[in-house]
Amino acid sequence: MRILSAGDEFVGNDLLRAAVRAEVNGSADLDFRELSLPWPIEPFGPVAEVDEASGTEEQVIEALDGAEVAVTQMAPFTRKVFASAPGLKLVSVCRGGPVNVDLAAATEAGVAVTFAPGRNAAAAAEFAVGLLLAALRRISTSSAELLSGTWRGDYYAYANAGVELDGTTVGLVGYGAIGARVARVLVAFGARVLVADPYADRDAVAADGAELVDLDDLLRRSTAVSLHARLTAETRKLIDADKLALLPPGAVLVNSARGGLLDYAPLAPALHSGRLGAVALDVYDVEPPPADWPLRDAPNVIATPHLAGASKQTADRAARIVAAEVGRYARGEALANVANPDASAR
Template identity: 60%
Template sequence: MKILTAGDHFVTNGLLADALHDRLGAPFDHAELTLPWPHTPFGPVGEVQEASDAEDALIAALPGVRVAVTQMAPFTERALDAADALELLVCCRGGPVNVNLAAAAARGIAVVATPGRNATAAAEHTVALLLAAKRAVPRTHAGLAAGQWRSDLYAYGECGTELGGSTVGLIGYGAIGRKVARVLHAFDARVLVHDPYTDPADAGPHVELTGLDELLAQSTAVSLHARLTPETAGLVDAARIAAMPPGAVLVNTARGGLLDYPAAAAALVSGHLGAAGFDVFDSEPLAADSPLRSAPNVVMTPHLAGATRETAHRAARLSAEAVADHLAGRTPQGLVPAAAR
């Protein structure tokens, strides 16, 4: 049996191979393809998104491969045409956006994702951005590094606010949102959640499910955790930012397409938003002329919320478990339903 691992410089071929050997036990024919991400940014390739531009190399590696495991390989229709023996494709990320799911389904190829692999990392990063934004950590650090001792920032009109006792709204309540909610509860925050796909009986005792308008009106901090779909694209627009309380904090570690960033930058400049923390953007890398670069009270990171070594190990382990389940005739966790393809 031939297995192709198309690793990169985060979820490496070494991690994938070690996990497969540990889980499968029996030897297998192993082929490798090393993708350039993250040293080279991902982007659209053909009809798929967030992929490494290595379509030709993938096509050359696919003949005879029964199982493929990857995070960033571009499984376009053209690539799948070359997959003459492929029966299982494991995409070791939360969603298989780099896979043409309809083309895979038409060829009878099972597709598996690994949702939750980076939930801990992304949740911790979300809370870090929220705290840094609320307490103006980037601004005060920059001042101190420049030789300023701003004790005047202790003034009532300048100092930050606490998570304890505040109301925080989470838009989206998947694996990451649930972990964020537990951390916020430990800070004694009130947590509101808007997610029309969450069963109230499964929400947990420490959150309150509510409508989006109610969440925005009541939350002094809002964090985005929804998937980007046609339904959620542009979900938090200028009008919804305006509906937030004056001085509120906005955080996005989910997907840039959920948020109107020019509107967010304008709200930061006007002071309607008190602060913001962003890890994802509507265009990546962040454009040189983005108004966010000069907006006040914003902390930004370059799409790194999921970037921990534990995430990489977890992605490899979950992928190997999916391969083992498939080969044993079991339904793998994370199997993408045919109806979604």
């Protein structure tokens, strides 16, 4: 079985190859072809009709070279790629959603596409809580000021002091694998947790110690809000100027999910006026943000370069998840996480 391993600088070909070999373990003879992609050293972007991809269609077509299976995180699998790879039967993508794959074209070509739900849930949940703590307690901003030579003793003044998680109401917008983990951590800190997600199970939310409410109610009641929804047509710019206006004065907003969930335009004015107390961001509407980005000059901004899922365990777990799908395919078993169930991998 010929396999294209299209790794990158995070989930590398060595991880992918070793995981596939361990999983297949003699159930098929493996012939690997490799393609090395430059992400995350070079940012991802749209390639033809797919999003968040690294590399070119031409590179993938050349590297496939008769492959039956492809494992990747970032390679673009477009209509042109599928048309050029008639022997391809399975594309296993080691990320939470295969946005770098044209699912309609894959289905038409009879190529099953799998993905890796939950691969970065632990890393992303921990990072979101870290951003929340940093924003509520001025950890990042006070560190930057101290290193630049300014001792902000006034942060200990009552008017400027931070807020503890213990006893604070935190709203979570979205309650998938990451949002649920964040809720359980926050409850352990002693926070009151509200959840807004029209698809969440009320009993499951309650079992985690949180309360399911509608979005407007969550925004009105929350001292801090963290976004964890998937980006869809329904959720794009879910939090806009009107929604931000519902927050209590001085509230903290965290987005480590998807840049498209948030309208970034009203953030800088809200920070300058004090309407927002702080924002902590790991994702953006444009990545990387441009040089004239208004938030560069706004107060109380924490900004990290899309790092929430960047843990060694995430990369290892992602490789194992895609390898498990290759193993199922090699043994003729049903695939576990298929994004296009109308396609057949056989």
